[in-house]
Amino acid sequence: QAQLVQSGAEVKKPGSSVKVSCKASGGTFTNYAFSWVRQAPGQGLEWLGGIIPSFGPGNYAQKFQGRVTITADESTTTVYMELRSLTSEDTAVYFCARGADSASFDALDIWGQGTMVIVSS
Amino acid sequence: DIQMTQSPSSLYASVGDRVTITCQASQDITNHLNWYQQKQGKAPKLLIYDASSLETGVPSRFSGRRSGTDFTFTISSLQPEDFATYYCQQYDNIPLTFGRGTKVEVK
Numbered sequence: 001q002a003q004l005v006q007s008g009a010e011v012k013k014p015g016s017s018v019k020v021s022c023k024a025s026g027g028t029f030t031n032y033a034f035s036w037v038r039q040a041p042g043q044g045l046e047w048l049g050g051i052i053p054s055f056g057p058g059n060y061a062q063k064f065q066g067r068v069t070i071t072a073d074e075s076t077t078t079v080y081m082e083l084r085s086l087t088s089e090d091t092a093v094y095f096c097a098r099g100a101d102s103a104s105f106d107a108l109d110i111w112g113q114g115t116m117v118i119v120s121s
Numbered sequence: 122d123i124q125m126t127q128s129p130s131s132l133y134a135s136v137g138d139r140v141t142i143t144c145q146a147s148q149d150i151t152n153h154l155n156w157y158q159q160k161q162g163k164a165p166k167l168l169i170y171d172a173s174s175l176e177t178g179v180p181s182r183f184s185g186r187r188s189g190t191d192f193t194f195t196i197s198s199l200q201p202e203d204f205a206t207y208y209c210q211q212y213d214n215i216p217l218t219f220g221r222g223t224k225v226e227v228k
Contacts, residue, residue, distance in 0.1 A: 045208055047216050050217075062216070097164075097165075105212055105215060106155075108155070
């Protein structure tokens with residue numbers, strides 16, 4: 001069955017960058033849309049952006065445009081999310097998730113386990 | 122961006138109760154609305170997609186309905202494992218946006 005496995009927790013300094021990976025297994029990698037969603041402590045869910053590997057560049061929420069880059073490596077079926085210029089407000093759990101339907105951002109039916117990113121001086 | 126107004130933010134209920142949560146979209150999203158359950162420390166789980174379709178393996182006590190830009194999520198008879206936080210999410214337009222969540226707590 002399909003599964004997403006994310007990289008481990010990160011502690012970063014303000015102003016630095018973080019890159020989180022999400023290894024996909026099960027299903028045809030290029031057929032799906034992958035999203036990144038974050039959740040700050042005690043808060044709700046926020047979509048940063050996503051990518052459809054067969055379509056090329058990522059799509060990003062305006063709030064994160066210019067600060068986030070989402071890429072996909074077909075050879076390793078891994079999706080990456082890099083967030084730059086980190087501040088304490090970026091402290092959150094970051095989830096990758098796969099869209100249920102082929103090549104569209106719709107229902108997120110498979111989720112990774114989450115990666116905690118702490119930004120602290 | 123499409124705003125999803127979800128209410129209530131929290132509610133207290135007992136096992137066996139009927140629970141209803143609503144989400145209102147800031148514009149027409151047709152039926153492009155999903156519902157998720159999230160338990161503490163876990164990833165969200167998809168329960169309902171396309172406003173009213175039950176995800177495979179999800180118990181039938183969960184249901185969803187659409188009326189224009191208003192969406193309703195119902196648990197017909199609350200079970201002990203249903204105490205959690207629930208979120209709506211629209212996918213009519215990018216960016217995908219979520220409601221602020223509803224925490225269902227023990228009365």
